[in-house]
Amino acid sequence: MPIFECRNLTKSYGSAPALSNVNLAVESGRIVGLLGPNGSGKTTMIKLANGLLTPTAGEVLIDGMAPGIETKKIVSYLPERTYIPLWMNAEQLMDFFGDFYADFRRERAEEMIAHLGIDPKQRVKEMSKGTREKVQLILVMSRAAKLYMLDEPIGGVDPATRDYIISTIIGNYDQQASVIISTHLIADVESVLDDVIFINRGEIILQSTVDEVREKNGKSVDALFREVFKC
Amino acid sequence: MLGKLMKYEFRATGQSMLPLLAFVLVAALGVNIMERITQHSDSNAVGFLAGLLMFVFIMAIVVLSVMAVFIMAQRFYRNFLTDEGYLMFTLPASVHSLLWSKIFVSSIWFAAVGAADVLAVLIASFQVSNVSRFISSLTDMFKSLTAQYALNGAAFIAESIVVIFLACAVTCLMFYAAMAVGFSFPRHKWFMSVLFFFIFTIALQICGFGGMFTWVNVGGGPAMSALTMMHTTMGVAMGIEALLGAVFYVLTALMLKKSLNLE
């Protein structure tokens, strides 16, 4: 059974459709890039998968189930925003995740936080934006989830941080699990992806493996993307 | 789940509530000390200071109550309707446990405020002639009421406490519902929240008065003794509050489940 599936998924706000009749399936063990320009519907799809929005039509399934308490136990979601409470410190955040998520690997998280030189007693309020993003990523990737959904994990960070983020993803990802990375910065993540999905204006334009794209087109996914989405 | 959620609620709100509660108690202590000093002194300055402190104390009690409601409403807003909502609503917990954790913790804080108020008054008046005279005159009046109207004073107080407590919880729920509804709109979220707050307040008043009015004119009557009348009236008041609370609860839960609009 695919770990993530959309069946005729549609989401409209008033008359404007954010997603139109989306059909796709992601199997376990794949790292998938959800690629499209801003406003193409990537974030809407991810929010629907996490139960933060309800579909206008069609359905979204995680491991065959509609989004709910059972799916939240197996999905680890990294939103684009800073979503951790500002008053907590790193240690309290780890307590929090450990309390609510049975699959949270505390020692892993502690190791990564220490490796970055972050004081566990430092409050989120006092952390720089870059540090906050890294902490969020560490918390999300420290869960042994079946599906990771990362919304723009590498946007707005320096190249060294980008490398760190990608190696954190690879290093912590359970090989049975799947990762969906939504981004518009393709060149930096291309090498880590197995599959790519091009999305524009709420519709799926392309779904393929990276190797197929490179073989058929003789160019990188990034190059193909630029071609397909040329203004 | 509920227990864990409540634990974090207390941690988040305690940082603001505990200092306020402590301040009220310390102010009470201050009033008590000032009263004792005033009794042994004829100085005008001392008298003025005592009056000032009494004023601060009364303000502290008022501010504590107002702040409690404000802090609970702000907590709901920040934790559910801003970016923290991404964290809370992706936890493997139902919207109901999330909502009840807030309701329980708010209610407990309101009870704590009430208890702190009573405690503060007792501290302020402890063995201090002026204030304790005032307190004992209240107690006398209460005793005469009990004797004259054969009302069970203790039960009346208990029932009043429940009604007041329920009213606080319902007011809190009203804030929650107003915000949950207001924020489900794509634009002008704050405006809609305030608008719905006023609508709910008016609805609350109408239902409250309407209900009591109906009850007093239709339900009661010569067939019932004054005692039963009193208790039943209290019961009706509780019933109305509970019903309104349930309506606001359902509204809030529905909005959070279906129309959550995190940006």
Add this chain to the structure above:
Amino acid sequence: MEWQLNTNAPIYSQLIYNLKLAIVAGQYSPGDRMPSVRDMAMEAGVNPNTMQRALQELERDGLVFSQRTSGRFVTEEKSMIEDAKRSLAEEQIRSFLGSMSRLGYGKKEIIALLESGTEEAMTTNANI
């Protein structure tokens, strides 16, 4: 280990090429233990599953073998490595000859260029 991955060719075949090259060039000697799949995946910046599949192909080719508990090892059979070295060399030659003929060179000219060019190339490489 140095990974040379470009974005225009399929990742999978490039991983296999890089691994074969590392073994053939002696970066991993016969009998050497290879790093874990995850470590190599992190080095190369690819999905560990893809690295796993590449290593499995190498196993099928007989260049590496795995021992359940101890991990993956380079084969001790030097002949297998020699075969791999030769087939990599043949690939290089094929692609070289293809490029040269696109430039319009014939067999004799290619050989002459090779003889003069080899001297230079060998000395330059030796100095690196």
